[in-house]
Amino acid sequence: MNIRNARPEDLMNMQHCNLLCLPENYQMKYYFYHGLSWPQLSYIAEDENGKIVGYVLAKMEEDPDDVPHGHITSLAVKRSHRRLGLAQKLMDQASRAMIENFNAKYVSLHVRKRISEVEPKYYADGEDAYAMKRDLTQMADELRRHLELKEKGRHVVLGAIENKVESKGNSLPSSGEACREEKGLAAEDSGGDSKDLSEVSETTESTDVKDSSEASDSAS
Secondary structure (H helix, E strand, O other): OEEEEOOHHHHHHHHHHHHHHOOOOOOHHHHHHHHHHOOOOOEEEEOOOOOEEEEEEEEEOOOOOOOOEEEEEEEEEOHHHOOOOHHHHHHHHHHHHHHHHHOOOEEEEEEOOOOOEEEOOOOOOOOOEEEEEEEOHHHHHHHHHHHHHHHHHHHHHHHHHHHHHHHHHHOOOOHHHHHHHHHHHHHHHHHHHHHHHHHHHHHHHHHHHHHHHHHHHHHO
């Protein structure tokens, strides 16, 4: 199961999922309105075959008299994939995106179950809606701490790399030491070559003497 940010090509399948799951339906232009105005806030859940099995359609409320806050316009999961925690994950993703992109303080959602306050005749069929609010302060604090720890870890890694580079640089020999080491190696190579040549010469001489002796014996 994969949850990702909704793309424009997903909007028709999101609408299809909405028609299957909910009595509150929207025209296609309303999906495009969300997708173009707040592309960061809507998410889809897709199965292993890439088919959309759930979605969240979200936006920011434009109320100058209130703190920045978002609204879940529509949230649905197909019956075949319910009780898997997908709705919660979709809601969390949209909420995080509201915090990160718009510094939202809370997110609202209208439901058909009594929560806190009534929106009279909110739905097209005349039924009242009950407003639910989710305070995003705790989630914002957790995201902030996570980013601070991530940044701190990055600095620790960079510092370790810099120290390693510095210590490696300090261990390099000076130019004088390098020259002395090269001369020493050259002398060792020269001595080794001389020894090898002398051994070859001695071997050749002994071979010549042996051959000469064998030739004399044959002649006698």
